[in-house]
Amino acid sequence: MDITLHIGAHRTATTTFQTYLQDNTDHLARNGIAWWGPKRTRNGLLSGIVPLPGLLPPERQFARAAGRIGLHLDRAAQQGMRQLIVTEENMLGAPRANLRAGTLYPHAGMRIGRYLAAFGGRTGRIALSIRSPDYYWASCMAFALARGHGVPGPEQLARLVAADRSWRDVISDIACAAPGVPILVMTHEAHGAQPEQRLWHMTGGSLLAPMTHARNWLNRAPDLARLRGILRDRGRDPQALPAGEGRWMPFDAGQQARMRESYMDDLFWLRAGADGMAVLAEDDADGQWSDAWTGTGAAAAQLPPGELRRGQDGIEKGRMVGNR
Structure with a gap:
């Protein structure tokens, strides 16, 4: 079974993509494609891959996690699934930890190495979405503020701007931890609002991805009006x-x-x-989806954008604090 680990990053429309997969589960299954998202991965399946404080030693936690994953993989194979997409951005780290460190995913290599080992060397592809850092950090800080953190001061902002760790460094760390595993990089700017294109790229162009529910845009960062209301409700000055x-x-x-x-x-x-570390997925200006690995393409469906939905549906719980 071909396994793709979609490791985020956070704030790159991962909830939109995961909800798209959820809404098209039956269609995917008929085509031999299974997927695991946060409702499964954060319900104990991946617990212990990165050691948690507790009674069990780290090596015992890891062994149990690897055993659970193996059982689930065998079950999916017995059901006739030929491809599996595991979409869990907390594999990469947590936005709160990034804000605390003032840099992008400082432990990405170590974490991804452990997840690859837990999947028993069966991973065929890693997919990573990236975003312009000004909007990435702004979105992270908006969510952090909504969850009780304060408004960042000039020193914190200057520290983020001056950080010399970029997406290139994150990708390089992942590549070092995953020798021989292809890394597919997609930009949020090109693919964030088009989950069907993400799916097509992740499956190596083997599936003409469904357009059903492809324009439901979920879990956007709270805007200024909402953030001011949050500060006001806490008794803080919204004019901050x-x-x-x-x-x-x-x-x-x-x-x-x-x-x-x-x-x-x-x-x-x-x-x-x-x-030679990664491949960037880019689509032609004429609407042709070009497979990053083979160069072959499929005509992109030209449909109206449809209604965009905002809000949260519970799948985002725990996203800012790492695996649970």
């Missing part, structure tokens, strides 16, 4: 946030420009071959 409506962008224009320049450097590196 800027005036206006829409998306909260805590970085000034100069800081945004610096972070976007770093992102452009990462994308240039990926398009130039990423030193």
